[in-house]
Amino acid sequence: MYSIMWSEHCSYKSSKVHLRQFQEKAPPSDRMLAGMGENAGVIKISDTIAVTFKVESHNHPSFVEPHQGAATGVGGIVRDILAMGARPVAVMDPLRFGAADHPDTRRVLPGVVNGIGQYGNSLGLPNIGGEVVFDPCYQGNPLVNALCVGVLPVDRLQKKEATGAGNVVVLLGAKTGRDGIGGVSVLASATFDDESETRRPSVQVGDPFLEKLLIESCLELYDAGLVVGIQDLGGAGLTCALTETAAAAGTGMKIELDRVPLREPSMLPHEILASESQERMLLIVDPARLDDVLAVAAKWGLLATALGEVTEGQGGRLEISWRGRTVVDVPPGSLADDGPVYARPMREPNDRFLLQADRAETLPRPRTGDELRETLLRLAASPNLCDKTWVTEQYDRYVLGNTVLAQPEDAGIVRIDEESGLGVAISVDGNGRFTRLDPYHGARLALAESYRNVAVTGAVPVAVTDCLNFGSPEDPAVMWQFAEAVRGLADGCQELGIPVTGGNVSFYNQTGAAPIHPTPIVGVLGVLDDVGYRTAMGFNADGDVILLLGE
Amino acid sequence: MARVVVDVMLKPEILDPQGQAVANALPRLGVTGVSSVRIGKRIEIEFDGEPDLEQAREIADKLLANPVIEDFTIHLPAPAEADK
């Protein structure tokens, strides 16, 4: 359990010291109801309505099994949003692939797009934007990031704390199977290489239908006030959910592992605890309301099982029994909070001054009309700049009936309140090449682009989420890139007066010794009081004046 | 007929949402006594000449089955399979 909980993915042991800047430099905000450290940041957008959004990576699973990896990536971020008490209302998908004409891209890309589409479409979540970028540096390590945004009444905000001795711990959703055992600690916390063969059992298969039922039943439970605490099961499965909910409340738990509904009866305790089977949530409920909770689950045809109970306060222990034996007895805080924190060595990459010396001015310029024409056509036809309809038409953009802007716009907009027209605009952006040249400014540029994309729709930008995709933190050059990028993003947010409300770090994105370009993906969310006044990017009418703003 | 059949099924430890959905629907049809349903693919390959099991295996391996999550078996169509 310790090896999982203290893995890079779960403990943020290499990134923690840097990420603190986001909070230290954050401007004070009275909009923020929940910030970093929660499943996702929650921002108030009116007196009664809040939104929550977050972007997360599912890079390594998507390389091993593109379809299922990408699909379960969407599933995971949606559960994060759901756990905050919100109804998920839209998704976005920033993607990075190797060269467009590489045979392995032909394997990975269709699977990824299909997986994202199938899962998101089946959940009824409109896809309102994303990115498709090709670069050889992602050949052996594509990036699959997924963003979800959700909406909640301000007073429906949920907590993960397992408070109240005697409250019942309930597992809701899918049966637990052997899928994904060690997925997080193994796949996301190690370099990716040819040994992936032996890691194959880590593949998880998603069931979007079950997730849809999970969404509807959780929302019904929230509205009926039946939930004391809730946490999604993602990486590290029950281990993570049990320890985090208990540690957050400073309580203990007594759990009978035999009660966990299993897909394969022969599973051993450590497998049950580590399984990353999808479409499960952990609930803390008042024993007097347990029957009501079970009734809601039954209405939606979901399994709900009481696993045990919360035990008395300070210094409480997590006690897990199986077949009459105690298999775990630890203080939950030691797993969740006492993980190691590293200040890893950093060094500026040797080749950076060479890269910077190789200036764009030295490139040949088109001089004649024909050359210009040829350059323009080449640009327009390049995979990174061409029309992305071939991807986006595989995604449902209309479902829920509130999509006001989506592809090809620079920001997606969803209406949140039909009466007033209140809505949000979101954009996700990143530029690995810029960031490779200069991580500090690359991260700032990603933020600035995303911020502009949101602002030009007419929205007021209010919050930032980020997914920091980097190589191995054990490589001092990568660690330097990471530190610089975080510093750049934190400074940029400070200058723009907008807080980072949550995000995700993905390390070990490399093939052998070669890391990907450092790729911080930045999502900005803005608020429109009335989406009827949004500005789309197309020219509207003949005779309109065209102005160029800025330097 | 020069037909070879490739059956592709999810590995036993992999979740099969399709089969599960069907199994859950059965009680509504008044069917009890079914403990599980698994759904895979049946692929019929028609050869011009002789049925070529080796080649079918190669096609299955490269194209029809996803070795990360699926297993496959290859056989000639059994007469029993036509007992509708």
Add this chain to the structure above:
Amino acid sequence: MARVVVDVMLKPEILDPQGQAVANALPRLGVTGVSSVRIGKRIEIEFDGEPDLEQAREIADKLLANPVIEDFTIHLPAPAEADK
């Protein structure tokens, strides 16, 4: 094991784009001599007790196959099917 297998295939006159896509990809793998590929479903029903062919037929008829576009056959798993 009390298993019954139901194979569901699109009727021959219904176009099977998936099978066609596979057939079209074969020359790229260097495979020639395949005249057609059809892709259907293989459904394995596990009964608690004895395998019940009659009940399996009823399930197939009502639920597993759509008679407008599909045919099905039912059989016990043949030993030959395990020849991977």
Add this chain to the structure above:
Amino acid sequence: MTRVGVVTFPGSLDDGDALRAVRVAGGEAVSLWHDDPALHGVEAVILPGGFSYGDYLRCGAIARFAPVMDSIVKAAGDGMPVLGICNGFQILCEAHLLPGGLTRNQHLHFRNRDQWLRIESVGTAWTGSYEAGQNILVPVKSGEGCFVADEQTLDLLESTGRVVARYVPGPGLSEEGYNPNGSLRDIAGISNEAGNVVGLMPHPEHATEALTGPSVDGLGFFTHVLGHLGRVSA
């Protein structure tokens, strides 16, 4: 106000949109639940889009057995207007209220785009506010929208005016690739003999508000059924 029901199956997704479309058209939108056979006094029913019960086996295959469907099949036989959109169309075919079936798109991808349709039949309970031959623009979004039936059935549908809508090229758009899924004879929607039951692959409920849809061309389906019911009950 005329009550129009929208069924929610587990896995239904466009139920909220269908309910909204009914309201926008001026009707009273009523949620119906798959497990409840009661129709709660509605005078028409919409089966919305989505993935009922996950739609893993075959789209609509399991939904057909929902308790509410028994009541709907019976009411449809008595002339109640029923509109199946996308997954709803698939369910109507599975329930044998409509002939033929819907199979995997021929290009094998889910496809979402704004689609031009020609309304072919205005004699149904849902399409009477259009003119025969009128072109409308509504979203299509499905992975299994390819309508198939045997030749005899197709001929019968054509000769009896039961092809309700067809995919057509948009004005100024390519003559190629206008059919989004390979449907036989470009069929996008059909009706039963009486014209009260209509199945449609594209989504008129997503084209009822200028802000969120490509047009408001879809609204006519919902306004017409309300007018139609007004006349019947008057």
